[in-house]
Amino acid sequence: MSHDAYLQAQKQTANPRDTEYRAFTKVTRALIEASTSGHSDLKTLVKAIDLNRQLWGALASDCANPGNQLPKDTRAQIIGLSRWVSSYSSDVMRKQESVDPLIDVNRIMMDGLTGKTAAAQ
Numbered sequence: 001m002s003h004d005a006y007l008q009a010q011k012q013t014a015n016p017r018d019t020e021y022r023a024f025t026k027v028t029r030a031l032i033e034a035s036t037s038g039h040s041d042l043k044t045l046v047k048a049i050d051l052n053r054q055l056w057g058a059l060a061s062d063c064a065n066p067g068n069q070l071p072k073d074t075r076a077q078i079i080g081l082s083r084w085v086s087s088y089s090s091d092v093m094r095k096q097e098s099v100d101p102l103i104d105v106n107r108i109m110m111d112g113l114t115g116k117t118a119a120a121q
Contacts, residue, residue, distance in 0.1 A: 020059075021113045027051045028106040035099040045099070049089045052102055056082040081105060 030048035037044050060082035062068055063075035070078075085105065091097045 016114050021110055023055055024106050024110045024113070027055050028103055028110070030105065031099050031103045035103065036099055046093070048099070049092060049102075052106070053086055056085040 027048070030051050034041070034045040034048035060118075063070065063082075065080045065084045068075055085102060088097070088101060092099055092102070
């Protein structure tokens with residue numbers, strides 16, 4: 001029971017950026033694992049793609065909320081990226097496209113959450 005209380009307290013005090021970063025880390029690891037197994041391990045690929053779509057869907061839903069504190073342009077860009085992720089994910093599943101662009105977009109988001117910029121890299 002004390003473990004549950006600790007988890008609840010952690011959820012309440014966690015920095016939203018840290019939470020988002022951890023979510024991207026988990027999903028991106030799954031995508032990397034799926035990409036190393038290629039399209040031969042369909043179960044791993046489907047699970048990774050589904051997790052990624054869920055994450056991006058949650059981000060888009062949050063950005064569509066009028067109470068979201070992000071600038072309107074940033075919210076629109078995230079929603080646009082979410083749509084691209086969904087569409088490209090379908091291409092990965094149907095046409096056996098590479099998972100790498102999904103991994104790249106997630107890594108860019110992770111860099112943004114930690115304050116890194118493309119110019120700094």
